[in-house]
Amino acid sequence: MTKTLRVGILGATGMVGQRFVELLENHPQFQITALAASDRSQGKTFAEACTWRLAGAMPESVKTLAVQAPEPTLDCDLVFSSLPGDIARRTEGDFAAAGYPVISNSSAFRMDHDVPLLIPEINPEHLALIDAQKKSSNGQHGFIVTNPNCSTIMLALALAPLHQKFGIESVIATTMQALSGAGYPGVASLAISDNVLPFIESEEEKIEQETLKILGKLNGETIDDAQMRVSAQCHRVNVSDGHLAAVRVKLKGPAKIDEVKQAFSSFSALPQELKLHSAPEQVIIVREEKDRPQPRLDRDAGNGMSITIGRLQPDNVLDYRFVVLSHNTIRGAAGAAILNAELMLAMGNLK
């Protein structure tokens, strides 16, 4: 039996914050009791402060909640954070220091040696780093758990079964990323109209570094990076939601194409076993059609929590190539953090 935890959302008025609100509506284990934002919306109700930008209407249950300052006096058992990078480091640190579990979508703490960079299907054992955090802060009871960058989650989920079965020597990923990844207002319409932007600030570095930590091995109180080379080129395209990546991979051992396909489609892990609320039944959906995955048609697969792979083929330079897609603000952000919290609740890290 699961108890209901009271949660606060830091950065509640932003694009990812709104996804948190949407996905937590009617969640069986978490109930929103506090909303915070760093902008000038404090003191208003959420209905007044937040221009709702998702399809459908703002959930009734949050409309009259007051928007508070993102300071560690919120009335809740844990916080989800989607604060912008520049203020996340200080604010999330304050919340942890004050005893809150912080489940963060921000990049601020991802690469800290004692902070789990968690994808429940891949590295649930990394939660052991929480003990290291607690140890290093005598008397502190809070801690921080992060989820990776939106593109990295998708890539890591695609690589995980290959890494486990065959080993990976190198990966080349070229992304075509959606507008919602930049938040709101984000990309100017005049910048992307009839255009592609071949640059996203810090994105290539995040993919190249975070992937190694996610696929790395827990070694006592730290993570040993996975031994592989990762190359990322990132682009912004005129799509609202749904990141796409064209991927080539060189494996350590031999693998037939059917074995690769089978590794993808049979991939299932602890969240599926535990039947976590947000865990998709099918982690990786393999499409056989020659023109899939496509953002508009496939981003909502598994309620936005599955990733979709298609166009698996032998490659002339590395071993195999394929295209992978996921919903960048669900599996790639708010949904990722919520699944992290569900796992932590199941594993006893939250109470």
Next chain:
Amino acid sequence: MTKTLRVGILGATGMVGQRFVELLENHPQFQITALAASDRSQGKTFAEACTWRLAGAMPESVKTLAVQAPEPTLDCDLVFSSLPGDIARRTEGDFAAAGYPVISNSSAFRMDHDVPLLIPEINPEHLALIDAQKKSSNGQHGFIVTNPNCSTIMLALALAPLHQKFGIESVIATTMQALSGAGYPGVASLAISDNVLPFIESEEEKIEQETLKILGKLNGETIDDAQMRVSAQCHRVNVSDGHLAAVRVKLKGPAKIDEVKQAFSSFSALPQELKLHSAPEQVIIVREEKDRPQPRLDRDAGNGMSITIGRLQPDNVLDYRFVVLSHNTIRGAAGAAILNAELMLAMGNLK
């Protein structure tokens, strides 16, 4: 002094056909005297038969020309062809058999062993294959010269200076291609709205094969393919004109990043030396800004005949990576064929 040749256009009502008409308006060496199309437009004037889809108005000089059947009775000295692949093989062959020089943008004959796959800046010596063609057809005076696929031209132009200076071992290209590459009506608006399509029929194969021939060496009456491995993944994005490719390259010898940049920006060849009418002064424009090239801002560089390269960086898996862009219906199609004809006129292949 150059004489004016009378040219016919096969496939004149299509997107590339219209570019031929636009680019040949006021050309100093070529004058359009015949227009042909395979659709139901025969017997009408061009103004009646062709819905003009380029910005600006249809040139006055072609409005009253009759649209004829694509049969080798056209009143002209040579033909430019942008016929669809399925009928190009027979029709272009008929024209060549009837004595016409055929300068083709179609894929039908590109990989024939005695047909030049010509980019004037890269392989002008491949024009020697024309003699092989003539020899094999006793009494035939016509011949066929082709230009590569739109994405391949851009990629080959980017690779040529590296191939010449350092040698290339392998290339990985991921394209984001414009709608005009699919002709008209081409891609349905509902298919591309808020979307990316990860598949373009035969495109990956064309890039992987044509590149080797273009960069190959003339060996008597045939071409020895370049020895390198090429991998292409192709995507359609919601952009009207301008193909983009994210490229990684592994060189045969060592090269510093400044040497690579210098190889790009100093690249100049026979068309520039001969000051051919359509040859851009700067073949490769290297942009230093972190967010260039972009289709909307850079596609018209050098009147659509320059390619633009940016984001040159060391790569974690191969040696270097960069992004390249060109105008797919100018440098990648009609402009390519016209530059081919200009070179051939200068070299004495047309008279």
Next chain:
Amino acid sequence: MTKTLRVGILGATGMVGQRFVELLENHPQFQITALAASDRSQGKTFAEACTWRLAGAMPESVKTLAVQAPEPTLDCDLVFSSLPGDIARRTEGDFAAAGYPVISNSSAFRMDHDVPLLIPEINPEHLALIDAQKKSSNGQHGFIVTNPNCSTIMLALALAPLHQKFGIESVIATTMQALSGAGYPGVASLAISDNVLPFIESEEEKIEQETLKILGKLNGETIDDAQMRVSAQCHRVNVSDGHLAAVRVKLKGPAKIDEVKQAFSSFSALPQELKLHSAPEQVIIVREEKDRPQPRLDRDAGNGMSITIGRLQPDNVLDYRFVVLSHNTIRGAAGAAILNAELMLAMGNLK
């Protein structure tokens, strides 16, 4: 208690056909037992014949149904038709002649004097025309009921409460219509990229004529057109789903703005009273925000069956102006026909 009727879909592979399939999945009263299409898909299963273009996956229940020719030998109790106009007249006539009730979204029979042009919230009494149809065809048991054009339904629903309460003298509507209204492939992406098209074939005439019949009065075995003047200018914009219209209206009698607003928001009719399965609770949603309705945010209101009105203001030339939006392939097409059938079942016209 309702019985389950077996339904066939004519034009099942098109955009509206797919909406029929999607909306009838799990419908409590109708079960799809036959699928027909006029293209070359006959003889294949639906999964083979139909490229599914809606978000989500094709329902399992129809995948193995054979696609049949649209001929009146289908095994079903009634047919829904979204055949293209040119073949709809003959085919729907054949089905009616063979005894089938035909619930049609096509334009072919809409303006026939004995065919109901039905919007259940507005003119349920027009169903009496079915008797006229039956009378005129001795021994024929089938009949045809149509729903209006997608833009007309939206406009008529907005006008109905004003017509009933205040009388309407004239209406000026300027539409901005979505791509899905043109079917698939419909509008070429190159035609609409960075563009607006100020023309949709026959659309202005349909709106101007159909509106008068819908709001007209049953007079024995025919309909007397409503006495008002309607002006429509129609445009295609780069939106996937959701038609928008800017409307001015001149009323016959005086009405305060709050009375107009109240007339909209309180509008409720027979389908709401009967609690028909597809009837939205709120027929007209009035938004107070200054920048609503918007296609992407409001098209799915009421499961796509509500219309949304905003920006109600006094007008300098006519009396009032407002903006109205609805989902063009749900309330404007497939959902409209299904609601028609639900009403007919409730009223005893289907059995």
Next chain:
Amino acid sequence: MTKTLRVGILGATGMVGQRFVELLENHPQFQITALAASDRSQGKTFAEACTWRLAGAMPESVKTLAVQAPEPTLDCDLVFSSLPGDIARRTEGDFAAAGYPVISNSSAFRMDHDVPLLIPEINPEHLALIDAQKKSSNGQHGFIVTNPNCSTIMLALALAPLHQKFGIESVIATTMQALSGAGYPGVASLAISDNVLPFIESEEEKIEQETLKILGKLNGETIDDAQMRVSAQCHRVNVSDGHLAAVRVKLKGPAKIDEVKQAFSSFSALPQELKLHSAPEQVIIVREEKDRPQPRLDRDAGNGMSITIGRLQPDNVLDYRFVVLSHNTIRGAAGAAILNAELMLAMGNLK
């Protein structure tokens, strides 16, 4: 013979400011000698301060000019202003008080009784208001001349010939406006992706009021508004450049459709007679095709200074309807101001 005047640009780094720079490059009468901006770019060169967002490259001639504060110490004979509304009133007033002629695209002074709201083809006689300005400010030698809102210019140019020939009783305009009208960054890409926005701040009011002043009569030192009723509904659509309006008009006297068409296409005025540099030969281009004008195809007509009208038809409610298009940042903004200055130079208002 014309002398060359030295001009400053206020708001030089914005979208309209960049158009000023582009259009004044190589202008025969005006030379840019000063650039000013209100943002944090002061002290940098224009090349450093301004991210060039138009196609093509920033003109060489302005790259090394220093960006200055918008204060009346600029070294120039007159200023063009595209300052944002909130600071325009004070800053433009300061420049006028300091003796500069101010040719403004801002809305700040448009409706002031002694400020010309000038469209050279329509109301050149309104320049007489300059004397009223000078009189009211003893010892002040500067003055302000404004051009209308981007949508209003297009509408007024379409109405002018009808107003002059037949008289206008009422006008109903529904606009579909381009993104560049909102400046940069302007509309967020997520806001307009797959969407239409039915609201543009203050736009409907501007069209409804400015039109009356433009078409009004000079009466001594003020303008008597034209006697007609104007209704505007404004929408933002996903188009980069080119505003479109669907217009209905009720005339005061009878006019056959051919007379209306003739009035449009024969419209020519003082700027054409004087052969002003930026004046288009054809003020109004009438297109006969059923699907024109279109933003992407027609916005650049007459170098962006012609307007294009199509779909002229009788209307069911008012007398006639048509669709009109113009380039919103050329004829609708920077080009409008430059044409104003050219007229003023020709008329002796600038020296």
